[in-house]
Amino acid sequence: MMARVEEYGERKLEVAGWDVHLTTYKLGDVYHCKADNVSPGAGLARTSGATREEAEAKAVERAEHLLKRTRRQSV
Amino acid sequence: MSIYAHPEVLVSTDWVAEHVKDANVRVVEVDVDTKAYQEGHIPGAIAWNWQAELCDTLRRDIIPPDKFEQLMSKSGIGNDTTVVIYGDNNNWFAAWALWQLKIYGHKDVRLMNGGRKKWLSEGRELTTDVPQVAAASYTAREPDFSIRAYLPDVQAAVQGRAAALIDVRGPKEFSGEILAPPGLPETCQRGGHIPSARSIPWGEACNEDGTFKSLEDLRQVYGGEGVDGSKPSIAYCRIGERSSHTWFVLKYLLGFDNVRNYDGSWTEWGNLVGAQVERGAAGKAGA
Numbered sequence: 001m002m003a004r005v006e007e008y009g010e011r012k013l014e015v016a017g018w019d020v021h022l023t024t025y026k027l028g029d030v031y032h033c034k035a036d037n038v039s040p041g042a043g044l045a046r047t048s049g050a051t052r053e054e055a056e057a058k059a060v061e062r063a064e065h066l067l068k069r070t071r072r073q074s075v
Numbered sequence: 076m077s078i079y080a081h082p083e084v085l086v087s088t089d090w091v092a093e094h095v096k097d098a099n100v101r102v103v104e105v106d107v108d109t110k111a112y113q114e115g116h117i118p119g120a121i122a123w124n125w126q127a128e129l130c131d132t133l134r135r136d137i138i139p140p141d142k143f144e145q146l147m148s149k150s151g152i153g154n155d156t157t158v159v160i161y162g163d164n165n166n167w168f169a170a171w172a173l174w175q176l177k178i179y180g181h182k183d184v185r186l187m188n189g190g191r192k193k194w195l196s197e198g199r200e201l202t203t204d205v206p207q208v209a210a211a212s213y214t215a216r217e218p219d220f221s222i223r224a225y226l227p228d229v230q231a232a233v234q235g236r237a238a239a240l241i242d243v244r245g246p247k248e249f250s251g252e253i254l255a256p257p258g259l260p261e262t263c264q265r266g267g268h269i270p271s272a273r274s275i276p277w278g279e280a281c282n283e284d285g286t287f288k289s290l291e292d293l294r295q296v297y298g299g300e301g302v303d304g305s306k307p308s309i310a311y312c313r314i315g316e317r318s319s320h321t322w323f324v325l326k327y328l329l330g331f332d333n334v335r336n337y338d339g340s341w342t343e344w345g346n347l348v349g350a351q352v353e354r355g356a357a358g359k360a361g362a
Binding site for chain 1: 107108110111114115118163164165192194195196197198199200201202203204244245246247248250251252253254255256257258259261266267276277278317354355
């Protein structure tokens with residue numbers, strides 16, 4: 001399958017108290033979404049769906065699951 | 076605008092689009108998330124899996140020379156092939172792969188500036204087709220470990236203050252508030268940073284589109300923290316891939332002579348018995 005990337009977009013939101021960066025684009029008939037933590041930019045989830053909303057909702061759900069486990073230490 | 080010290084180690088997305096099918100060019104995607112390639116990649120690009128193909132997981136080491144030669148051969152890479160590497164997260168593991176190719180003396184290896192992010196954002200073509208490549212003959216050179224820092228090098232740097240230690244993790248990892256990037260598994264016993272290290276997160280070297288900042292901006296970012304190439308530099312992060320990105324910047328864009336990547340990084344120092352750590356937010360350079 002060969003296709004051009006369409007509807008590329010990025011946005012930031014807060015999930016479970018952490019800043020998350022979403023990158024979403026359409027390839028063929030499928031929307032792909034990648035969720036990263038903003039700092040330091042590590043990947044949390046890579047999902048796909050028939051719509052942008054579906055792909056992003058899956059990514060946010062997965063990111064939330066992971067981020068909730070992050071422990072903060074007192075320094 | 077000034078040009079980088081070694082501009083030949085970077086290529087643009089336009090260059091890749093034009094040369095990806097050249098007989099003497101091999102484009103390789105190396106991602107943190109190894110599923111990214113299957114989702115869609117640059118037509119003609121092959122992939123290396125950093126966990127399965129670029130690590131010796133039994134020794135916790137880079138791959139040995141014979142495995143490196145096998146990887147190059149099956150990738151259709153000869154000693155004279157131009158290798159262009161790109162990947163997700165602004166080329167984290169792409170830089171790490173480039174660092175390994177430099178250790179084994181590959182002459183012509185470059186990064187695609189901006190990595191996967193820039194290719195996607197420009198609305199370029201992706202494919203799920205995996206190219207078939209003919210095997211090539213490859214001979215690795217004697218490893219050059221002058222670009223790799225081992226634990227004793229870092230201990231000596233801490234003791235003698237003879238090298239600039241650069242912690243490229245996020246500020247909360249540096250301070251010790253978290254033990255790993257948010258959402259990722261904790262892989263060390265303690266939080267904090269190596270004594271005397273300066274905090275310069277890897278992303279400070281990048282523009283919003285994933286490309287590297289200008290030479291002037293990079294000089295300001297690193298020079299502002301006292302890292303100006305006047306003494307040896309050692310970069311570290313958690314497992315050595317983000318620090319490869321910074322190593323690349325210092326070595327090839329700023330042109331510092333003596334720069335090493337400490338790939339043992341925080342998962343080594345943070346777990347080491349008897350090793351001092353410091354905690355708390357970064358202070359100003361010279362303070």
